[in-house]
Amino acid sequence: xxxxxxxxxxxxxxxxxxxxxxxxxxxxxxxxxxxxxxxxxxxxxxxxxxxxxxxxxxxxxxxxxxxxxxxxxxxxxxxxxxxxxxxxxxxxxxxxxxxxxxxxxxxxxxxxxxxxxxxxx
Numbered sequence: 330x331x332x333x334x335x336x337x338x339x340x341x342x343x344x345x346x347x348x349x350x351x352x353x354x355x356x357x358x359x360x361x362x363x364x365x366x367x368x369x370x371x372x373x374x375x376x377x378x379x380x381x382x383x384x385x386x387x388x389x390x391x392x393x394x395x396x397x398x399x400x401x402x403x404x405x406x407x408x409x410x411x412x413x414x415x416x417x418x419x420x421x422x423x424x425x426x427x428x429x430x431x432x433x434x435x436x437x438x439x440x441x442x443x444x445x446x447x448x449x450x
Contacts, residue, residue: 331355331404332385334375336362340397344382347401351408355384398430 331348333355335341348355360366360381368379376383376395383395386407394403402423405411413419 330387332358332387333382334358334360334372334384335382336360338362338381341382343397344384344400344404347404351404351410353404353408398426401426 331353333344333348335344335357336359345357360372362381366372367376367381372383373379375385375393378395380395382397382400383393384400384404386392386394386403389407394400402412412422
């Protein structure tokens with residue numbers, strides 16, 4: 330079972346969508362960002378950065394994972410789905426979420442004049 334600590338934000342939605350896609354059982358714990366709940370000691374024990382999303386994998390020794398990109402990679406690896414085993418193929422897959430996390434999430438392009446993947450406008 331996965332405990333998902335999240336709020337209705339783009340980063341929070343990413344993990345909910347992936348958990349649904351993978352068919353993994355999870356419980357949602359809503360974090361009220363306006364109250365500062367994400368900065369409380371119980372939450373910073375899960376994510377020292379005090380940000381959502383974060384998960385705790387109860388089926389793997391209560392293992393905490395934070396940052397949406399790290400969570401997505403962890404869940405894909407843990408489930409045995411979505412990531413190829415071949416290093417080249419895995420790299421091809423990881424490049425796109427890395428690009429999106431670093432580029433789209435910041436609302437800007439990684440290079441001037443480019444806001445979408447090459448060949449896609």
